[in-house]
Amino acid sequence: MSKEFELSRNAFGRLVLSLPDGSRYEGVVPVRAFPITAPREGVALVAADGHERLWIPALDELDAMRRTLIEEALASREFMPEIRRILKVESFATPSVWQVETDRGPAQLTLKGEEDLRPLGAHGLIVVDSHGIQFLIRDVMALDRTSRRILDRFL
Incomplete structure:
Protein backbone atom coordinates (compact mmCIF):
# COMPACT_ATOMS: atom_id res chain seq x y z
CA MET A 1 0.00 0.00 0.00
CA SER A 2 1.29 3.40 -0.88
CA LYS A 3 1.11 5.92 1.91
CA GLU A 4 1.03 8.63 -0.77
CA PHE A 5 -2.63 8.32 -1.67
CA GLU A 6 -5.03 11.13 -0.79
CA LEU A 7 -8.51 10.65 0.60
CA SER A 8 -11.11 13.39 0.99
CA ARG A 9 -14.84 14.05 0.79
CA ASN A 10 -16.48 15.88 -2.08
CA ALA A 11 -19.31 18.43 -1.73
CA PHE A 12 -21.84 15.57 -1.55
CA GLY A 13 -19.98 13.79 1.27
CA ARG A 14 -18.71 10.96 -0.93
CA LEU A 15 -15.15 9.69 -0.55
CA VAL A 16 -12.66 10.72 -3.23
CA LEU A 17 -9.47 8.69 -3.72
CA SER A 18 -6.49 10.26 -5.50
CA LEU A 19 -3.56 7.99 -6.35
CA PRO A 20 0.06 8.99 -7.03
CA ASP A 21 -0.31 8.16 -10.76
CA GLY A 22 -2.88 10.99 -11.05
CA SER A 23 -5.97 8.79 -11.19
CA ARG A 24 -8.92 10.02 -9.17
CA TYR A 25 -12.00 8.05 -8.12
CA GLU A 26 -15.11 9.68 -6.72
CA GLY A 27 -17.52 7.70 -4.59
CA VAL A 28 -15.11 4.99 -3.43
CA VAL A 29 -16.49 2.64 -0.81
CA PRO A 30 -14.41 0.93 1.88
CA VAL A 31 -15.05 -2.81 2.20
CA ARG A 32 -13.65 -4.95 5.00
CA ALA A 33 -12.14 -8.29 4.02
CA PHE A 34 -12.87 -9.84 7.43
CA PRO A 35 -15.46 -7.60 9.13
CA ILE A 36 -15.98 -9.80 12.18
CA THR A 37 -12.79 -11.73 12.78
CA ALA A 38 -10.30 -8.97 11.83
CA PRO A 39 -12.19 -5.68 11.43
CA ARG A 40 -9.04 -3.50 11.58
CA GLU A 41 -7.17 -5.49 8.94
CA GLY A 42 -7.69 -5.78 5.20
CA VAL A 43 -9.80 -2.94 3.84
CA ALA A 44 -10.26 -2.36 0.12
CA LEU A 45 -11.30 0.96 -1.40
CA VAL A 46 -13.66 0.01 -4.20
CA ALA A 47 -14.60 2.41 -7.00
CA ALA A 48 -18.10 2.89 -8.36
CA ASP A 49 -17.31 0.41 -11.18
CA GLY A 50 -16.83 -2.33 -8.55
CA HIS A 51 -13.07 -2.62 -8.97
CA GLU A 52 -10.68 -2.44 -6.04
CA ARG A 53 -8.50 0.65 -6.40
CA LEU A 54 -6.48 0.46 -3.19
CA TRP A 55 -5.75 -2.23 -0.60
CA ILE A 56 -5.09 -1.18 2.99
CA PRO A 57 -3.51 -4.01 5.01
CA ALA A 58 -4.24 -2.40 8.40
CA LEU A 59 -6.31 0.66 9.34
CA ASP A 60 -4.01 1.38 12.27
CA GLU A 61 -1.13 2.07 9.87
CA LEU A 62 -2.95 5.09 8.41
CA ASP A 63 -2.71 8.63 9.70
CA ALA A 64 -5.63 9.83 11.83
CA MET A 65 -7.34 11.82 9.06
CA ARG A 66 -7.51 9.01 6.51
CA ARG A 67 -8.37 6.42 9.17
CA THR A 68 -11.24 8.59 10.44
CA LEU A 69 -12.66 9.09 6.92
CA ILE A 70 -12.62 5.35 6.29
CA GLU A 71 -14.06 4.45 9.70
CA GLU A 72 -16.91 6.97 9.26
CA ALA A 73 -17.73 5.50 5.84
CA LEU A 74 -17.64 1.96 7.22
CA ALA A 75 -19.88 2.90 10.17
CA SER A 76 -22.48 4.39 7.83
CA ARG A 77 -22.61 1.15 5.78
CA GLU A 78 -22.29 -1.51 8.45
CA PHE A 79 -24.93 -2.32 11.00
CA MET A 80 -24.29 -5.27 13.25
CA PRO A 81 -24.96 -4.45 16.89
CA GLU A 82 -22.92 -6.45 19.36
Whole structure:
Protein backbone atom coordinates (compact mmCIF):
# COMPACT_ATOMS: atom_id res chain seq x y z
CA MET A 1 0.00 0.00 0.00
CA SER A 2 1.29 3.40 -0.88
CA LYS A 3 1.11 5.92 1.91
CA GLU A 4 1.03 8.63 -0.77
CA PHE A 5 -2.63 8.32 -1.67
CA GLU A 6 -5.03 11.13 -0.79
CA LEU A 7 -8.51 10.65 0.60
CA SER A 8 -11.11 13.39 0.99
CA ARG A 9 -14.84 14.05 0.79
CA ASN A 10 -16.48 15.88 -2.08
CA ALA A 11 -19.31 18.43 -1.73
CA PHE A 12 -21.84 15.57 -1.55
CA GLY A 13 -19.98 13.79 1.27
CA ARG A 14 -18.71 10.96 -0.93
CA LEU A 15 -15.15 9.69 -0.55
CA VAL A 16 -12.66 10.72 -3.23
CA LEU A 17 -9.47 8.69 -3.72
CA SER A 18 -6.49 10.26 -5.50
CA LEU A 19 -3.56 7.99 -6.35
CA PRO A 20 0.06 8.99 -7.03
CA ASP A 21 -0.31 8.16 -10.76
CA GLY A 22 -2.88 10.99 -11.05
CA SER A 23 -5.97 8.79 -11.19
CA ARG A 24 -8.92 10.02 -9.17
CA TYR A 25 -12.00 8.05 -8.12
CA GLU A 26 -15.11 9.68 -6.72
CA GLY A 27 -17.52 7.70 -4.59
CA VAL A 28 -15.11 4.99 -3.43
CA VAL A 29 -16.49 2.64 -0.81
CA PRO A 30 -14.41 0.93 1.88
CA VAL A 31 -15.05 -2.81 2.20
CA ARG A 32 -13.65 -4.95 5.00
CA ALA A 33 -12.14 -8.29 4.02
CA PHE A 34 -12.87 -9.84 7.43
CA PRO A 35 -15.46 -7.60 9.13
CA ILE A 36 -15.98 -9.80 12.18
CA THR A 37 -12.79 -11.73 12.78
CA ALA A 38 -10.30 -8.97 11.83
CA PRO A 39 -12.19 -5.68 11.43
CA ARG A 40 -9.04 -3.50 11.58
CA GLU A 41 -7.17 -5.49 8.94
CA GLY A 42 -7.69 -5.78 5.20
CA VAL A 43 -9.80 -2.94 3.84
CA ALA A 44 -10.26 -2.36 0.12
CA LEU A 45 -11.30 0.96 -1.40
CA VAL A 46 -13.66 0.01 -4.20
CA ALA A 47 -14.60 2.41 -7.00
CA ALA A 48 -18.10 2.89 -8.36
CA ASP A 49 -17.31 0.41 -11.18
CA GLY A 50 -16.83 -2.33 -8.55
CA HIS A 51 -13.07 -2.62 -8.97
CA GLU A 52 -10.68 -2.44 -6.04
CA ARG A 53 -8.50 0.65 -6.40
CA LEU A 54 -6.48 0.46 -3.19
CA TRP A 55 -5.75 -2.23 -0.60
CA ILE A 56 -5.09 -1.18 2.99
CA PRO A 57 -3.51 -4.01 5.01
CA ALA A 58 -4.24 -2.40 8.40
CA LEU A 59 -6.31 0.66 9.34
CA ASP A 60 -4.01 1.38 12.27
CA GLU A 61 -1.13 2.07 9.87
CA LEU A 62 -2.95 5.09 8.41
CA ASP A 63 -2.71 8.63 9.70
CA ALA A 64 -5.63 9.83 11.83
CA MET A 65 -7.34 11.82 9.06
CA ARG A 66 -7.51 9.01 6.51
CA ARG A 67 -8.37 6.42 9.17
CA THR A 68 -11.24 8.59 10.44
CA LEU A 69 -12.66 9.09 6.92
CA ILE A 70 -12.62 5.35 6.29
CA GLU A 71 -14.06 4.45 9.70
CA GLU A 72 -16.91 6.97 9.26
CA ALA A 73 -17.73 5.50 5.84
CA LEU A 74 -17.64 1.96 7.22
CA ALA A 75 -19.88 2.90 10.17
CA SER A 76 -22.48 4.39 7.83
CA ARG A 77 -22.61 1.15 5.78
CA GLU A 78 -22.29 -1.51 8.45
CA PHE A 79 -24.93 -2.32 11.00
CA MET A 80 -24.29 -5.27 13.25
CA PRO A 81 -24.96 -4.45 16.89
CA GLU A 82 -22.92 -6.45 19.36
CA ILE A 83 -24.86 -8.13 22.18
CA ARG A 84 -23.22 -7.40 25.52
CA ARG A 85 -25.87 -8.99 27.79
CA ILE A 86 -29.05 -10.98 27.44
CA LEU A 87 -31.42 -9.42 29.95
CA LYS A 88 -34.53 -11.54 29.51
CA VAL A 89 -36.10 -14.14 27.25
CA GLU A 90 -39.89 -14.44 27.31
CA SER A 91 -39.99 -18.08 26.23
CA PHE A 92 -37.45 -20.82 25.77
CA ALA A 93 -39.53 -22.26 22.93
CA THR A 94 -39.24 -20.52 19.59
CA PRO A 95 -40.35 -18.07 18.48
CA SER A 96 -39.09 -16.18 21.51
CA VAL A 97 -38.66 -12.51 22.32
CA TRP A 98 -35.30 -11.45 23.71
CA GLN A 99 -34.45 -8.30 25.64
CA VAL A 100 -30.75 -7.57 25.11
CA GLU A 101 -28.21 -4.89 25.82
CA THR A 102 -26.03 -4.06 22.81
CA ASP A 103 -23.14 -1.73 22.16
CA ARG A 104 -25.75 0.60 20.61
CA GLY A 105 -28.22 0.47 23.48
CA PRO A 106 -31.10 -1.78 24.52
CA ALA A 107 -32.88 -3.85 21.90
CA GLN A 108 -35.66 -6.36 21.55
CA LEU A 109 -35.42 -9.14 19.00
CA THR A 110 -37.51 -12.12 18.06
CA LEU A 111 -35.75 -15.41 17.45
CA LYS A 112 -37.77 -17.58 15.05
CA GLY A 113 -35.82 -20.80 15.61
CA GLU A 114 -32.57 -22.30 16.85
CA GLU A 115 -31.22 -22.15 13.29
CA ASP A 116 -31.07 -18.35 13.74
CA LEU A 117 -28.19 -18.84 16.19
CA ARG A 118 -25.18 -19.30 13.93
CA PRO A 119 -21.74 -20.25 15.28
CA LEU A 120 -18.89 -17.93 14.42
CA GLY A 121 -15.38 -19.19 15.02
CA ALA A 122 -14.48 -20.89 18.30
CA HIS A 123 -16.60 -18.80 20.68
CA GLY A 124 -18.59 -16.34 18.59
CA LEU A 125 -22.22 -16.36 17.57
CA ILE A 126 -24.43 -14.47 15.16
CA VAL A 127 -28.06 -14.09 16.20
CA VAL A 128 -30.48 -13.29 13.38
CA ASP A 129 -33.81 -11.79 14.40
CA SER A 130 -37.15 -12.21 12.61
CA HIS A 131 -36.47 -9.05 10.55
CA GLY A 132 -33.13 -10.36 9.29
CA ILE A 133 -31.04 -8.04 11.47
CA GLN A 134 -27.83 -9.73 12.55
CA PHE A 135 -26.54 -9.30 16.09
CA LEU A 136 -23.01 -10.32 17.01
CA ILE A 137 -21.84 -12.07 20.15
CA ARG A 138 -18.08 -11.83 19.74
CA ASP A 139 -17.27 -14.28 22.56
CA VAL A 140 -19.98 -16.26 24.34
CA MET A 141 -17.54 -17.06 27.16
CA ALA A 142 -17.06 -13.34 27.87
CA LEU A 143 -20.79 -12.84 28.57
CA ASP A 144 -22.04 -12.67 32.14
CA ARG A 145 -23.27 -15.85 33.81
CA THR A 146 -26.99 -15.12 33.32
CA SER A 147 -26.53 -14.44 29.60
CA ARG A 148 -24.56 -17.68 29.13
CA ARG A 149 -27.19 -19.67 31.02
CA ILE A 150 -29.96 -18.31 28.76
CA LEU A 151 -27.91 -19.07 25.64
CA ASP A 152 -27.22 -22.62 26.83
CA ARG A 153 -30.95 -23.31 26.66
CA PHE A 154 -30.91 -22.56 22.91
CA LEU A 155 -27.57 -24.09 21.90
